[in-house]
Amino acid sequence: MGGLIGARVSRLEDVRLLTGRAQFIDDVRLPGTLEAAILRSPVPHARIRSIDVSAAAALPGVSAVVTGADVKAAVRGPQPVTWRTIPDMFYPRTYALAVDKVTYPGQGVAAVAAKDRAVAEDALELIDVQYEELPVVSTLEQALAEDAPRLFDEWPSNVLGRTAVRKGDAATAFAEADLVLGAEFRFPRQMGTPLETRGVVATWDPFTERLDVWLTTQAPNIAQASFGEVLGLPVGKIRVRTPDLGGGFGNKFDFYGDEVVACVLSRRTGKPVKLIEDRAESFVATVHSREQKVDVEIAARADGTITGMRGTVHGVLGGALGTAGLGPCWVTAASVTGPYDIAALDMNLVGVATNRSPYGSFRGYGLPKSNFVHEHMVELLAKRLGMAAHDVRRKNFIKRFPYQSPVFVFDSGRYDECLELCLAAVRDAGWDRIRQQARSRGAAVGIGYSFQNEVTGLGPSRIQNLAGSAHSGFDEEVVRIDSTGHVTVHTGLSAMGQGIHTALAQVAADTLGVPLDHVTVLSGDTDASPYSGYGTGASRGAPLGGAAVRTAATRLKAKVLRIAGHILEASPDDLVIADGVIAVRGVPGRTVTMAEIGDAAYRRLNGRLPEDETPTLEEREVYDPVNVATAFACTAVLAEVDRETGVVTLLGYLIAHDCGTVINPMIVDGQLHGGAAQAIGGALYEELVYDADGRMRTRTFTDYLLPSATEVPPMAVRHMATPSEHIPGGFKGMGESGVIGGGAAIVAALPEHDLEITSLPITPPRLLAAMRKATSR
Numbered sequence: 044m045g046g047l048i049g050a051r052v053s054r055l056e057d058v059r060l061l062t063g064r065a066q067f068i069d070d071v072r073l074p075g076t077l078e079a080a081i082l083r084s085p086v087p088h089a090r091i092r093s094i095d096v097s098a099a100a101a102l103p104g105v106s107a108v109v110t111g112a113d114v115k116a117a118v119r120g121p122q123p124v125t126w127r128t129i130p131d132m133f134y135p136r137t138y139a140l141a142v143d144k145v146t147y148p149g150q151g152v153a154a155v156a157a158k159d160r161a162v163a164e165d166a167l168e169l170i171d172v173q174y175e176e177l178p179v180v181s182t183l184e185q186a187l188a189e190d191a192p193r194l195f196d197e198w199p200s201n202v203l204g205r206t207a208v209r210k211g212d213a214a215t216a217f218a219e220a221d222l223v224l225g226a227e228f229r230f231p232r233q234m235g236t237p238l239e240t241r242g243v244v245a246t247w248d249p250f251t252e253r254l255d256v257w258l259t260t261q262a263p264n265i266a267q268a269s270f271g272e273v274l275g276l277p278v279g280k281i282r283v284r285t286p287d288l289g290g291g292f293g294n295k296f297d298f299y300g301d302e303v304v305a306c307v308l309s310r311r312t313g314k315p316v317k318l319i320e321d322r323a324e325s326f327v328a329t330v331h332s333r334e335q336k337v338d339v340e341i342a343a344r345a346d347g348t349i350t351g352m353r354g355t356v357h358g359v360l361g362g363a364l365g366t367a368g369l370g371p372c373w374v375t376a377a378s379v380t381g382p383y384d385i386a387a388l389d390m391n392l393v394g395v396a397t398n399r400s401p402y403g404s405f406r407g408y409g410l411p412k413s414n415f416v417h418e419h420m421v422e423l424l425a426k427r428l429g430m431a432a433h434d435v436r437r438k439n440f441i442k443r444f445p446y447q448s449p450v451f452v453f454d455s456g457r458y459d460e461c462l463e464l465c466l467a468a469v470r471d472a473g474w475d476r477i478r479q480q481a482r483s484r485g486a487a488v489g490i491g492y493s494f495q496n497e498v499t500g501l502g503p504s505r506i507q508n509l510a511g512s513a514h515s516g517f518d519e520e521v522v523r524i525d526s527t528g529h530v531t532v533h534t535g536l537s538a539m540g541q542g543i544h545t546a547l548a549q550v551a552a553d554t555l556g557v558p559l560d561h562v563t564v565l566s567g568d569t570d571a572s573p574y575s576g577y578g579t580g581a582s583r584g585a586p587l588g589g590a591a592v593r594t595a596a597t598r599l600k601a602k603v604l605r606i607a608g609h610i611l612e613a614s615p616d617d618l619v620i621a622d623g624v625i626a627v628r629g630v631p632g633r634t635v636t637m638a639e640i641g642d643a644a645y646r647r648l649n650g651r652l653p654e655d656e657t658p659t660l661e662e663r664e665v666y667d668p669v670n671v672a673t674a675f676a677c678t679a680v681l682a683e684v685d686r687e688t689g690v691v692t693l694l695g696y697l698i699a700h701d702c703g704t705v706i707n708p709m710i711v712d713g714q715l716h717g718g719a720a721q722a723i724g725g726a727l728y729e730e731l732v733y734d735a736d737g738r739m740r741t742r743t744f745t746d747y748l749l750p751s752a753t754e755v756p757p758m759a760v761r762h763m764a765t766p767s768e769h770i771p772g773g774f775k776g777m778g779e780s781g782v783i784g785g786g787a788a789i790v791a792a793l794p795e796h797d798l799e800i801t802s803l804p805i806t807p808p809r810l811l812a813a814m815r816k817a818t819s820r
């Protein structure tokens with residue numbers, strides 16, 4: 044390799060982002076643009092008796108008003124559900140705006156396009172909607188009650204689907220167990236909260252009859268296909284452009300009704316229509332995630348071997364399905380055995396509709412929950428058997444790879460070493476001493492751990508399609524050297540802050556032997572970018588994009604060497620490239636530059652390009668991996684609890700991490716820090732709260748608490764690298780790693796609650812109650 048893979052180079056994206064030269068969705072200003080706003084239902088569950096838009100339509104400055112009925116008439120089909128994990132599940136047909144009935148507070152019922160947002164919002168107030176309110180089904184218990192009101196007239200219950208994930212013979216494992224332990228876990232609703240909310244600028248061009256959409260999306264090709272499906276247009280008639288994204292965290296993966304509304308309004312008015320979600324709206328209109336109830340039991344032998352696991356995951360879905368469907372909850376069920384070699388699993392999965400916002404993706408998908416569950420059960424078993432939790436981990440770790448988990452084949456791992464790396468980091472940091480000193484002054488301080496493994500690099504199209512995905516898991520990248528020798532990488536992946544442009548530039552520069560600043564990475568335009576089967580999500584950019592760039596650049600390098608060999612009258616095998624200069628090995632002065640090769644391939648072909656070579660320098664690679672790539676990590680947390688107030692202060696945070704070949708350790712560190720901050724939020728602060736009437740209470744960041752710099756402790760990362768054997772370059776993904784293991788490690792670090800905490804977030808009152816319960820035993 045050429046020395047750039049593994050280098051801590053500064054991110055190429057950052058100069059623009061930090062000097063205010065980025066172009067976010069709200070910066071897209073097309074001549075004649077109208078601004079739109081959506082009227083959202085104030086009630087959770089109701090029939091729409093009537094909508095009168097006449098006063099709104101008559102307001103000066105208003106160009107168009109549409110209702111659900113108008114949208115339904117203007118489109119060919121309902122909103123798509125990308126993941127149909129359970130084929131016979133009920134997938135309600137929902138349109139971009141509610142038709143006849145609303146099933147969650149915040150659901151769009153009408154929309155206005157006006158000369159500016161203020162007029163559009165004024166017009167919303169003039170729309171008269173008559174609701175006939177229906178009994179609210181806001182919680183899992185309400186939804187499952189025998190006499191529960193139903194959300195969907197065409198389906199007999201609020202249980203939309205059931206399935207199970209099974210492996211081995213769980214019944215026998217439990218019958219023969221020395222001991223069986225169980226627990227019930229409750230995980231609240233949470234959501235990703237990128238700095239930038241969602242937005243769209245849609246233009247219907249009547250001359251070319253094409254739709255041109257600027258959209259905050261992580262998956263431009265899926266959005267393009269979804270527009271085609273909903274609007275009944277050939278995909279080639281749709282252009283999706285992605286501006287700079289101010290974060291995504293998974294929730295910009297979904298395809299929302301709002302973008303369809305903007306298209307319908309643009310078609311009606313003949314003008315570009317911009318629709319920018321405001322923060323209060325985003326709390327109801329952007330997908331939520333995480334809410335689950337998980338009941339689990341483990342069967343174990345007296346020596347600490349876990350022989351079986353069984354239970355049920357209830358996914359508390361919303362009043363409409365996000366494009367992820369039940370996906371995140373299925374991942375929790377499928378991954379609940381984590382890094383452990385557990386022979387038998389019988390996990391039921393139930394998807395339940397409630398009058399809450401749609402459920403979708405959030406960084407980590409279902410893994411933070413499955414991790415919390417298996418790590419809690421390990422701690423519980425260790426306590427019951429009087430063993431150290433790490434000994435239970437070591438005893439049960441998967442040791443031989445490839446390993447067939449209940450669903451995936453884990454390609455590689457060195458879990459014991461990763462655990463030792465983490466323990467060594469804790470020793471080096473002197474945490475034991477800090478804990479002892481704290482205890483001697485009476486403070487409640489603890490150290491907690493969790494171990495995770497993580498399927499990344501989604502992912503073989505074969506597996507994805509089998510698992511019910513309407514989209515495939517391949518990725519296409521193009522590497523081009525132009526006539527001046529400059530390299531351009533074209534990618535269909537969206538950059539949303541994770542540094543993918545830098546990573547792909549490093550791979551291309553390293554493979555081709557050119558300096559990093561000779562590479563430009565371009566993305567964000569379906570008319571120009573290659574096709575990314577699944578876009579940015581599931582930590583797939585580095586493994587798939589990296590592999591495709593590496594393969595394409597390797598072929599391109601071979602062509603460069605053939606042309607150089609022709610010019611230098613040397614065998615390509617005798618040539619080396621460094622710093623953009625191709626030289627004959629051992630012959631000083633016989634060189635040709637990449638710029639001269641570019642010139643020979645595009646302009647002065649005559650005599651300089653070998654006769655059997657085609658002009659131009661471009662290679663395209665469509666890469667579909669044969670398997671997923673499993674990253675793994677061990678997290679350690681040092682925490683102090685104020686016994687009087689129940690306030691938790693995190694004093695230290697360490698992650699030992701393996702994502703195969705690391706492209707840029709500095710970015711990986713940053714990704715882990717950011718993910719860990721979200722894990723801290725999920726463990727201690729974040730909860731979307733609905734009141735007894737089913738209305739959303741958390742509509743600002745004073746109610747929905749995010750950790751700030753004060754709550755996020757100093758962090759350190761230790762790297763190890765077990766390269767993926769099947770991915771060219773050996774890269775595994777990790778963009779979600781940081782958020783997965785933090786919750787379990789934080790809870791394990793809190794002293795004196797005696798494993799009483801199985802519900803998140805751990806608010807001070809909850810923690811004090813758990814500590815009181817533990818001491819009263």
Ligand code: MCN
Nearest residue numbers: 291292540542543546581582583584585706707776777778
């Ligand atoms: N990387 C590396 N070497 C590896 C793996 C990764 O250097 N072996 C670096 C690369 O710079 C790469 C980054 O880490 O760009 C993340 O790589 P990868 O795990 O492949 O993840 P993706 O590029 O697919 O990014 C998506 C992932 C997900 S799914 C979410 S959600 C997420 C995330 O990453 N949302 C983010 N990171 C985010 N970071 C920011 N700032 N904002 C978000 O919204």
